[in-house]
Structures are given as structure tokens and as C-alpha cells.
Amino acid sequence: xxxxxxxxxxxxxxxxxGRTAGRRRxxxxxxxxxxxxxxxxxxxxxxxLTVLRNSLYAGSxxxxxxxxxxxxxxxxxxxxxxxxxxxxxxxxxxxxLMTALALLVAVVLNDGIRGWRVYRxxxxxxxxxxxxxxxxxxxxxxxxxxxxxxxxxxxxxDALARDWLGSPHWAIWSVAGVVVWQxxxxxxxxxxxxxxxxxxxxxxxxxxxxxxWWTLQTRIHLPQIRGxxxxxxxxxxxxxxxxxxxxxxxxxAGGPAHxxxxxxxxxxxxGFAHGNVGLASAAAVVVLALAAILIAVYLRVRVRAANERxx
Amino acid sequence: MRRSRWPRIVxxxxxxxxxxxxxxxxxxxxAGSGSGGAGDDAEHASLTYWYWxxxxxxxxxxxxxxxxxxxxxxxxxxxxxxxxxxxxxxIGAFTTAAQSKSGPDIATQWATLPVLxxxxxxxxxxxxxxxxxxxxxxxxxxxxxxxxxxxxxMPIYLIGIPLAYNKSLLARAxxxxxPTTFAELLRACAALRKVGVTPIGGGNKxxxxxxxxxxxxxxxxxxSVGDLQQAVIGTTDIRDPKVTGFYxxxxxxxxxxxxxxxxxxxxxxxxxxxxxxGQAAMAWGTDxxxxxxxxxxxxxxIGVVRTPTWGTGKLASVYNTTQSSTAFITSWSAxxxxxxxFLGWLHDPANLTSWYEATGIFPADTRxxxxxxxxxxxxxxxxxxxxxxxxxLENYLPPAVDGDGDLAAGQVITSGGSVADAxxxxxxxTEKWRGQNPAEVKNYTTWSGR
Numbered sequence: 001x002x003x004x005x006x007x008x009x010x011x012x013x014x015x016x017x018g019r020t021a022g023r024r025r026x027x028x029x030x031x032x033x034x035x036x037x038x039x040x041x042x043x044x045x046x047x048x049l050t051v052l053r054n055s056l057y058a059g060s061x062x063x064x065x066x067x068x069x070x071x072x073x074x075x076x077x078x079x080x081x082x083x084x085x086x087x088x089x090x091x092x093x094x095x096x097l098m099t100a101l102a103l104l105v106a107v108v109l110n111d112g113i114r115g116w117r118v119y120r121x122x123x124x125x126x127x128x129x130x131x132x133x134x135x136x137x138x139x140x141x142x143x144x145x146x147x148x149x150x151x152x153x154x155x156x157x158d159a160l161a162r163d164w165l166g167s168p169h170w171a172i173w174s175v176a177g178v179v180v181w182q183x184x185x186x187x188x189x190x191x192x193x194x195x196x197x198x199x200x201x202x203x204x205x206x207x208x209x210x211x212x213w214w215t216l217q218t219r220i221h222l223p224q225i226r227g228x229x230x231x232x233x234x235x236x237x238x239x240x241x242x243x244x245x246x247x248x249x250x251x252x253a254g255g256p257a258h259x260x261x262x263x264x265x266x267x268x269x270x271g272f273a274h275g276n277v278g279l280a281s282a283a284a285v286v287v288l289a290l291a292a293i294l295i296a297v298y299l300r301v302r303v304r305a306a307n308e309r310x311x
Numbered sequence: 312m313r314r315s316r317w318p319r320i321v322x323x324x325x326x327x328x329x330x331x332x333x334x335x336x337x338x339x340x341x342a343g344s345g346s347g348g349a350g351d352d353a354e355h356a357s358l359t360y361w362y363w364x365x366x367x368x369x370x371x372x373x374x375x376x377x378x379x380x381x382x383x384x385x386x387x388x389x390x391x392x393x394x395x396x397x398x399x400x401x402i403g404a405f406t407t408a409a410q411s412k413s414g415p416d417i418a419t420q421w422a423t424l425p426v427l428x429x430x431x432x433x434x435x436x437x438x439x440x441x442x443x444x445x446x447x448x449x450x451x452x453x454x455x456x457x458x459x460x461x462x463x464x465m466p467i468y469l470i471g472i473p474l475a476y477n478k479s480l481l482a483r484a485x486x487x488x489x490p491t492t493f494a495e496l497l498r499a500c501a502a503l504r505k506v507g508v509t510p511i512g513g514g515n516k517x518x519x520x521x522x523x524x525x526x527x528x529x530x531x532x533x534x535s536v537g538d539l540q541q542a543v544i545g546t547t548d549i550r551d552p553k554v555t556g557f558y559x560x561x562x563x564x565x566x567x568x569x570x571x572x573x574x575x576x577x578x579x580x581x582x583x584x585x586x587x588x589g590q591a592a593m594a595w596g597t598d599x600x601x602x603x604x605x606x607x608x609x610x611x612x613i614g615v616v617r618t619p620t621w622g623t624g625k626l627a628s629v630y631n632t633t634q635s636s637t638a639f640i641t642s643w644s645a646x647x648x649x650x651x652x653f654l655g656w657l658h659d660p661a662n663l664t665s666w667y668e669a670t671g672i673f674p675a676d677t678r679x680x681x682x683x684x685x686x687x688x689x690x691x692x693x694x695x696x697x698x699x700x701x702x703x704l705e706n707y708l709p710p711a712v713d714g715d716g717d718l719a720a721g722q723v724i725t726s727g728g729s730v731a732d733a734x735x736x737x738x739x740x741t742e743k744w745r746g747q748n749p750a751e752v753k754n755y756t757t758w759s760g761r
Contacts, residue, residue: 061410062432063750074746079739080715144573166516166575168726253399253517256575256722257736272403274711275428276747 048288054281061277071282080258081283084266087172088290091240091262094176099233101180102187107217109188110195120192127185135250138178139165142251168259171252175260178247179240187232194225227305234298241294242287263287355388356649360638361405361415363396366580367470367635368599368670377669378662382653389649401425402710409434409641416644417654422455422466422637423706424713424755429639430463431754436640437461441651449658451675451697452634455706458758465654466634466675468666470597471696472523473615475604480508480592489593489614493560493621500569503592510569512591513725514582520574521561521721522705522713523595526631528557530704531622538624539707540759544752545745549738553624558733560621561724575726597635598692602671610688617695626704632696633703634675673697709744709755716740 055071057064075081105123109116126134141147142164149161164174198221206220222229245264248254254261254269261269263283271280360379364371372395379391394415396404402425408414409432420426429435439447439462447453447462456464476489484503490496500510513520532553533539542549549555564570571577571585586594587604595618596604605613617630638657640650656662663674664683671689673679673696684690708717716737723733745752 058747059750060428060432060748061406062434065749074743078743143576146576163573163576163726166573166726168728255516255518255719256726257719257728257732259726269714272400272407273714274744275402275406276711276743279747 051281051284051288054277055285056278057281058276058278060275064278067278071278072286074279075282075286078279080261081266083258084261084263084283085286087260087262088241090172091176091179091244092237094180094240095233095236098180098183098187098236099229102184102191102232103222103229105184105188106191106195107221109192110221120189123188124185126182127189129182131182131246132250134178134182135247138174139251142174165252166256168256171256171260175244175247175251175262178251179244182247183236183239187236190228190232191225194228195221198224227302230298230301230305234294237294238291242291351646351648352388353648353652354386356390356416356646358389358391358416358644358646358650358653359394359414360391360417361394361396361408361419362417362638363398363401363419363636364467365395366398367597368468368672369603370599370670371672374666374669378657378665382656389653391653405429405434406432412643415641416646416650417638418641419636419638420464421706422452422464422634422703424708425710426456426464426637426639427458427754427758428710428751430458431751434642435463436642436644436647437463438465438640438651438654439463441640441647442655446655446658449677451677452632455634456637456639464637464639465657467636467638467657468634468670468672469632469675469696470599470635470672471630471632471692471701472527472595472597472618473601473692473695474593474595474618475586475601476593476614476616477586477589477591477608478612478614480589484508484592489616490619491616493619496619497563497567497569499593500564500567504568509571509585509591510593511564511571512582512585512594513570513574514577514579515574515722515725516576517578518718518722519579520582520595521725522717523579524561524721525557525708525717526704527595527618528560528621529554530624530629530631530702531620531627532556532624533622533704534625536626536702536704536707537759539704540755543708543712543741543744544756544759545741549741550734555720555734555737557622558720558724558730561721562730562733565724565727570725575722597672598696599670599672601688601692605671605686605688610686613688615688615691615695626702629700629702630695630698631703632698632701633706635703709748709751711744711748712737712740715743 054064056066056068058067058071059065105119109120113119143149144161144163144166146164148164152158152161162170164170202220202224203216206216211220242264244262245268248260248262248265249268252260254265263286267280267283267287270276270283360375362372362375364375372393375393379393383389383391396419401420405414405418405420406429408418409429412434420429426435442465450466451469452466453462455466456462474489480503481489481499484499484506486499486502490499503510515521529539530536538547539554541547542551542554547554552559565574571582571591574582583594583596583600585591586596587607589608594604601613601615620627638654640647640654644650658674658676658678660678660680663676663679666672666674667679667683673693681693684693705713705717716739719740720733720737723736724730
């Protein structure tokens with residue numbers, strides 16, 4: 001070794017090899033995300049695993065017995081579950097109705113009619129009211145001798161009066177009507193906000209080219225808010241699938257004779273009122289699967305739309 | 312390196328999570344009644360009482376608040392937090408609490424099977440272990456909650472469900488005497504309809520009117536509650552008219568317009584209130600509700616009779632009485648002695664009197680001073696409610712069958728369905744219970760053969 005040669009010790013930190021340091025650095029990001037992962041684990045994954053596990057057992061919480069997939073076959077053999085599933089599908093029919101009505105109102109308000117802000121507020125009001133309050137009010141209004149039938153009879157439309165909540169044929173449609181009434185405002189505000197944010201130049205150019213009102217809406221405005229419409233449709237589909245418990249509970253309690261029950265109510269009734277934890281968990285798994293399908297459809301639609309725009 | 316290790320970490324965490332879940336679920340097995348522990352001092356305790364009675368006995372909540380205040384005054388080391396419970400969630404809320412062995416020291420469930428289901432789950436401490444026989448022998452209705460030689464809960468009151476009638480409305484229709492047979496009831500309905508009066512006020516949107524009908528008429532073809540129990544466990548056919556034939560009279564009453572036309576869209580309470588408003592000539596109500604009606608309409612205008620006879624079984628002639636709700640000590644309470652002492656004190660003669668004065672409902676205790684009953688109506692109610700051999704049939708249905716079958720089947724009829732559909736709904740609910748609750752079925756079978 002010459003005098004000019006100096007042995008330089010690599011700077012790697014005090015007595016730590018490069019490999020160990022790399023490993024320590026690699027752990028830092030995980031430490032930062034650990035609280036969030038733990039919260040998700042305890043708040044979401046753990047309950048989910050519990051539900052999945054319970055769906056394979058029968059009995060009450062005290063004495064569970066392994067039945068494998070028996071609960072799922074019992075579910076589909078249960079008339080009440082099939083009614084609940086059919087009712088949720090019936091409620092899905094309200095989604096296109098809600099979407100069409102909300103679009104119609106939003107388009108009219110977007111034309112800047114006099115007092116449109118007031119109309120927007122009035123339309124939105126039901127959306128911010130608590131579901132239980134709405135349910136209680138409508139359960140009085142829709143009685144056989146309640147406000148709705150009273151009004152119909154007063155104007156000579158007795159033939160249209162029905163036992164809206166007491167008839168197995170009408171109860172679920174009464175629930176559907178209340179849901180539409182309450183959710184409509186959300187759609188109107190959402191669509192109106194989207195329409196108001198559209199660039200005015202495009203509309204002006206279309207007008208110059210001779211586009212009339214209908215053409216303007218169907219060819220210019222609505223295609224531009226397609227993403228918002230898709231979002232609303234999927235959100236409402238999930239809402240009527242898994243967020244209508246309060247309406248059913250207060251309006252009809254699932255009756256008469258289970259005719260207006262829905263999946264959520266079925267889960268509650270079996271899990272909490274009757275102690276059939278396994279059956280309730282199996283029904284919850286079915287709801288989860290249905291919601292996952294809807295979300296997957298939504299994501300696929302979004303990806304396809306993004307690809308089309310990119311192309 | 313990181314890429315290869317991370318999946319393993321996730322897998323380990325997932326396995327750990329699943330293990331925790333499985334361990335937690337396994338721990339939710341039946342527990343014994345246990346003991347109050349070393350700190351179980353009757354004079355030093357903080358108790359939580361989940362209480363339900365107001366629906367049966369209007370005025371019950373205020374009475375209990377007053378009694379708790381009085382007890383805390385006499386026992387300064389004891390505090391009692393009263394938590395009134397809702398009817399719809401009475402069973403579910405307690406079952407959830409029992410799962411984690413936390414919540415009340417004293418709880419309320421409806422008598423017999425709702426209580427015994429919790430006993431079988433290990434959530435109840437037998438009150439007979441904490442209060443002497445000299446005290447318990449005065450309670451009425453302990454047989455409703457006796458299992459394996461122990462009394463598991465304490466009755467506070469008795470309710471009977473008479474058929475109340477409005478004397479002036481019956482007179483207006485030319486009905487000289489209240490109906491005592493089903494044929495007379497149908498005739499009275501027709502006469503009342505002719506003069507434009509609703510014969511019977513009721514509401515079945517919540518299913519409870521149908522459940523009362525089950526207890527009032529369902530027992531009338533039975534010779535004992537054992538006939539029902541055998542059908543519930545499947546030894547005999549529940550479709551047998553002996554057990555479910557009572558839907559026929561319900562259907563006849565509905566078809567003959569004996570009920571208010573909106574019975575299917577009103578709750579039980581709203582339907583019954585038609586009687587209090589003078590809009591219906593008859594209604595079934597608890598003793599306490601009848602007493603409330605008497606305050607509104609005037610006691611001289613109301614009469615009571617037992618449910619008209621329809622069936623031919625030995626139980627056709629017995630009255631419908633139950634303690635309805637039962638107070639019990641939870642197995643996890645650290646203050647069982649304090650809880651038992653408080654519950655026993657509620658049967659103090661002064662408290663029995665104040666209960667009757669506050670609610671118009673009779674206390675479930677032989678020490679009740681009958682001289683307190685001053686009205687003619689009150690004496691009529693007492694005569695019915697205290698009649699021997701009374702049975703409340705709904706108590707003998709597993710809660711799941713009651714909720715899923717009994718309530719729904721009654722709704723089938725009141726919303727215009729057929730007897731066959733109602734019977735089918737009841738039978739399906741029973742089969743579902745047997746399939747879903749193997750352990751409870753075993754316990755029920757053992758108990759029914761007691």
C-alpha cells in the first residue's frame with residue numbers, strides 16, 4: 001500500500017451492513033400504513049370473516065352447529081327469503097324510474113325557469129329528512145282510511161283507493177313509492193350540478209347549428225353527463241338493495257305475512273328477532289355477493305367509458 | 312425480498328385473524344349461572360335493569376322509576392339504572408348482550424319460552440338460588456318459568472285478556488247480553504253492522520292481534536299445552552285442525568266484517584283505540600288497557616267477558632292469564648344478591664298496592680290486598696284473571712315460531728288470505744325452526760316432557 005493510498009471505510013452507518021439497512025428501510029412504509037390496515041382489519045375484515053364463518057353454522061349464538069352449505073340451501077327453500085329477494089328485484093325497477101324523473105326535473109330546472117333554485121331546494125328536501133320520520137308519516141298517510149285514500153275519495157276517485165300497507169299485493173309498491181319520493185332529490189341535485197358545469201360554448205354552437213330543445217338535451221347535454229348518470233344508477237341500485245331497511249321496518253315491518261320483506265329485513269328478523277344467526281349470515285353473504293356484482297358492473301362500465309374517451 | 316415476504320405476512324395475519332374469530336365464536340357457548348363473586352354485597356352495588364312492561368301496563372315505567380328512587384333511599388349503597396326496552400327488540404337486544412356476557416344485571420323477557428331460551432343459553436341465574444321459598448311461595452305464575460326444579464325469573468304482574476264490550480253500543484244494536492259463544496259473537500257482529508257500528512276494534516299490521524287470537528282461540532281445541540308442544544316438535548301434525556283449526560273462526564270473523572275495515576293497516580294499539588274512542592263495540596285488551604278505557608269511557612259503560620267459546624277441548628273453558636313479562640338476574644351479573652334483594656322488595660305489600668293503583672293491573676302475588684279493588688269492573692277483571700288453570704298459549708311457542716309463524720299467519724287472514732295459507736305459513740315456520748335450531752329443539756323436547 002502506497003502512502004497516498006488511504007483505506008476508506010464505507011459509510012453505511014454505525015456497525016450496520018448495507019443489507020440490514022435496506023431491510024429496515026423496507027419496513028418503514030408498512031409501519032406507516034399499519035394503523036389503517038389494523039383499523040380495516042378489525043372494522044371490516046374481521047366482521048366479514050365472522051359472517052362467512054357463521055353462514056356455515058345453524059342455531060342461536062349460544063349453540064352453533066356446523067351445517068356446511070346447508071344454510072344456503074335452506075335459504076332458497078325458504079319462501080320468505082325468495083319473497084325478500086323478489087322484492088329487492090322489484091325495488092330495482094324504481095331505479096330507471098327515479099333516473100328518468102330526476103333527469104326530467106334537472107333538465108327543466110337547467111333551463112333556468114323562474115324560481116329554479118326554490119324548486120331545487122324543495123325537491124332535495126325529502127332527501128335530508130330522516131328515513132324513520134318519513135316512514136312514520138307515510139305509515140299514517142297510506143293507511144286504508146289515511147290521507148291518500150281520503151283525498152282520492154274526496155275527488156270521487158274511490159276506485160283507486162287501496163289498502164296500501166295492509167294488502168300483500170300493494171305493500172312493497174308502497175314502500176317503493178316512498179323510496180322514489182325520498183331519493184328523487186338526490187338525483188335532481190346531482191344531475192343539475194353536472195348540467196350546470198357543462199361548458200356553454202358547446203350548447204351555443206349546437207344552437208347556432210339549429211339544434212332544438214330535444215336534440216340539445218339528448219345529443220349534447222345527456223351524453224356529457226353520462227358518467228354522473230351511471231354513478232347515480234349504480235348508487236341507487238345498491239341503495240334499494242341494501243339501504244331500505246328503515247322504510248320497510250317502519251312502514252310495514254315486512255308484512256302483511258312477509259309480503260313486503262326485503263333482504264335486509266330478512267337478515268335482521270332472523271338474526272336478531274328469531275336468533276337464527278346462521279341463516280341471517282348466509283343471507284348477508286348473498287347480499288354482499290349481489291352488491292359486489294353491481295359494483296363490478298359499475299367499474300366495468302367506467303373502464304369501458306374511459307377507454308372509449310381515450311380512443 | 313420484500314415481494315416474497317409480504318404475501319407470507321398477509322397470510323400469517325389472515326390466519327391469525329381467522330383464529331381470533333374462531334376462538335371468539337367458540338367462546339360463545341353456553342355458560343353456567345355462575346356466582347356473584349366475592350364482591351357480591353346486597354347493600355353495595357350498581358345495578359342496570361333492562362325493563363319492559365309499559366305496553367302491557369300503561370304507567371309501569373313511572374311506577375318502576377318511583378320504586379327505584381324509594382329503594383335507593385332505603386339502601387344508599389345501591390344504585391339502579393333503569394333502561395326501558397322496546398317491544399320489537401326485546402329478545403334481540405338481550406340476546407346480543409348475552410353473547411358478550413355484558414349489559415344488564417336484571418333483565419326482562421316474556422314468560423316461559425323467551426325466558427327459557429335464555430336459560431338454555433346460560434344467560435340467566437336462577438332466582439330461586441337467591442330468594443327463599445318463604446318469599447317465592449307467594450308469587451303467582453312461577454310454573455311459567457320453572458325448569459329442572461328451579462325458578463328462573465320473577466313475575467311482577469298478571470294480565471288477563473278479556474273481551475271488553477261497550478254496553479250502550481250493544482244495546483243500540485239490540486244485543487241484550489255480551490256474547491259467550493262463537494255463534495253469539497257472529498250474531499252480535501251482524502246486529503252491530505246493521506246499525507252501522509264496527510263490532511270489534513283491532514289492528515294487525517304488527518301481527519300482535521293475530522298472536523292474541525292464537526292464545527284466545529288456539530287453545531280451545533286442546534286438552535293441554537302438551538298437545539301444542541307435540542305438534543311444535545313434530546311428533547304430531549301441526550296442520551291438524553285440533554292445533555291450527557282456530558284460523559277458521561278468525562277467517563269467519565273477517566269475512567263477516569266483524570273487524571274494522573282497516574285492521575290490516577293499523578297496529579294493535581291503534582286498532583284497540585277504536586274501542587276507547589267509542590267507534591267499536593268490542594275489543595280484546597289487557598286488564599291495564601281495559602282499566603284505561605274505563606277512565607276514558609266511564610267504568611259503568613264497560614263490561615268484560617271471557618273470550619267466547621268456540622272449541623271443544625279441555626282448555627276451551629279456561630281463561631287466558633299470564634305474568635306476561637318476567638324479571639330475571641343475568642348469569643354474568645356481579646351483584647346477584649343485590650339484584651335479588653331488590654326484586655324481592657318489589658313484592659312488598661305496599662309495592663303491590665302501589666303497582667295496582669298506578670297501572671290497574673293485578674300484581675302476581677297472593678299477598679295483594681283485594682280490598683284495594685273498589686270498582687265493579689275491577690272485581691270482574693280480578694275474578695277472571697285469578698281463575699284457576701289459566702293458560703297463555705303463546706308462551707309455549709318458541710320465539711322464532713311465534714314471530715315467523717304465529718304473527719304472519721294471523722296477518723294472512725286479516726289481509727284477506729285463506730285459512731289454508733295461514734296454516735301453511737304456521738307449519739313452515741315450525742319446520743324452519745326445527746331445521747335451524749337443533750340445540751333448542753332438544754331443550755324444548757326435554758322441557759315439554761317434564
